[in-house]
Amino acid sequence: MGSTGSASDGNSMSGTAGAAGEGAPGTGRADYEEWVTLNGDRQNIAVLSEDVSNPVILFVHGGPGICDRHWVRHYQSGLAKDYTLVFWDQRGSGKSYTKAVKQSVPQVEQYIQDAKALVEYLCEKFGQDKIVVAGHSWGTVIGVPLVQRYPQHIAAYISQGQVVNGPENERISYEFCLREAKAAGDEKAIAALEGNGPVEGVYPSAKAMRAQRDCLVRYGGSDYHDRSGLVPSLLIPLVKMEGYKLTDIPKYVAGALYLSDVMWPQVVECDYDASARALGVPVLMTVGRHDYNTPFELAEAWFSSLEVPYKEIVWFDDSAHSPIKEEPEKWGRAVEAFLEKVVQR
Structure with missing residues (x-):
């Protein structure tokens, strides 16, 4: 596996901006794309916000390789009124794809460290101590260890399509x-x-x-x-x-x-029943009642025994794997209600 960078291990992480639209860091509206270099790999992010001084939500997409900024933006742009939304095309995915990704098999740990580096960059860029992480499907494979290891940078974790035990x-x-x-x-x-x-x-x-x-x-x-x-x-x-x-x-x-x-x-090696029995941040789990991509019963069982400072589970009876777009209004309300309780402004 290639080298990884973080504030704690002594390697460097840099974020370099490409052509950006309106909305520089500080206050005010933002709607732009930016290129950041995470652990030596150039990756694309997009920012949408009515006021960039608001708390940040980083969306960690599924797959691997199934970027979702288009439909998160389409269905959940209303969250940008009170939050700064960041959409990340991960290493080798979407706009971040290059043929170089095929030179060796990417490792899950690289994505966890990329996420850590991006979280640190966003905290610095927007002048915040912590941000919210919202993981979907494969994004929860990244999100759980990210939150578990680095809670000092995470205000809350929002889960959707939670992966728990790969073989099951x-x-x-x-x-x-x-x-x-x-x-x-x-x-x-x-x-x-x-x-x-x-x-x-x-x-x-x-x-x-x-x-x-x-x-x-x-x-x-x-x-x-x-x-x-x-x-x-x-x-x-x-x-x-x-x-x-x-x-x-x-x-x-x-x-x-x-x-x-x-x-x-690698993805199906995860077993969070064994390796992630506690997290140090508040957790919102959003679960589609008909989800058989990441089966709802596994997510429910893991959540019921998960030790966290605060947790909520919200069921979506008319959804399967992606309540964020299957029942978008209800999902947005659930997120807003949860974050109002756990995120300091």
């Missing part, structure tokens, strides 16, 4: 798809799934995993209402929503395909 996650998700396919008499899906289940969370091929994820979307375990299939559900919002240009899409796709393939064995 995939077993339950796969069994849901096979059960639904059989109930629907979907012979094509049954043929793609049978004999291609995960072993310790890892599918026999990238094709087998994509087949399972496509079934997951079509049977409502990923998005409860949008059942158009894996590819349309990812690509159509990229084209229709603000955040990415058409010229960004090939990089987005390349990063998502590569990272989700080569990093998956």
Whole structure:
């Protein structure tokens, strides 16, 4: 694994700004993109805020490689009235993708250290001691150890699509798809799934995993209402929503395909039932009642025994994996109500 940088280990982290729009640090409105160098890797962030003196929320996207600034911005821009929203395209993802990411297999630890470096940079940039971290799916694989190790920089943790135990996650998700396919008499899906289940969370091929994820979307375990299939559900919002240009899409796709393939064995190694039984910051867990991408029962069980200074769980009965966009108004209200209790202004 390559070198990592942080304030505590003596290596340096630098944030270098590219062409930015309006909204310099201080006070006032901000809506711009910026390039930062995190542990030697140039990565893209975007900032949206009505007043950059407000508390910062860093959104840590899923995948690996599935950036979400377009639909977080589309559905949750109202949060920018009272908070400074930061969207981060992680190493090798979205706008941050370069072919250099393929020179070696990225490591989960690199992403944790990139996140730490970015948190430190944002604290300094916006003059804040702590920021809020909001992780989604793969973003929770980064978010939990980030919060666990570096609570001095984190005001609160917001979880959505929480990954808890990789092998159990995939077993339950796969069994849901096979059960639904059989109930629907979907012979094509049954043929793609049978004999291609995960072993310790890892599918026999990238094709087998994509087949399972496509079934997951079509049977409502990923998005409860949008059942158009894996590819349309990812690509159509990229084209229709603000955040990415058409010229960004090939990089987005390349990063998502590569990272989700080569990093998956690492992703499913996580077992937060064993390694993360306590966190030192307030936690809000937002859970879709129909989530079989990161099965809701695993998240609920982990949360119930999690030791934290303060915690809330909010259920979304009309959502699966992404309440932030499936029930956006309710998700936004839940976040605002939680942060009003735990974040000092």
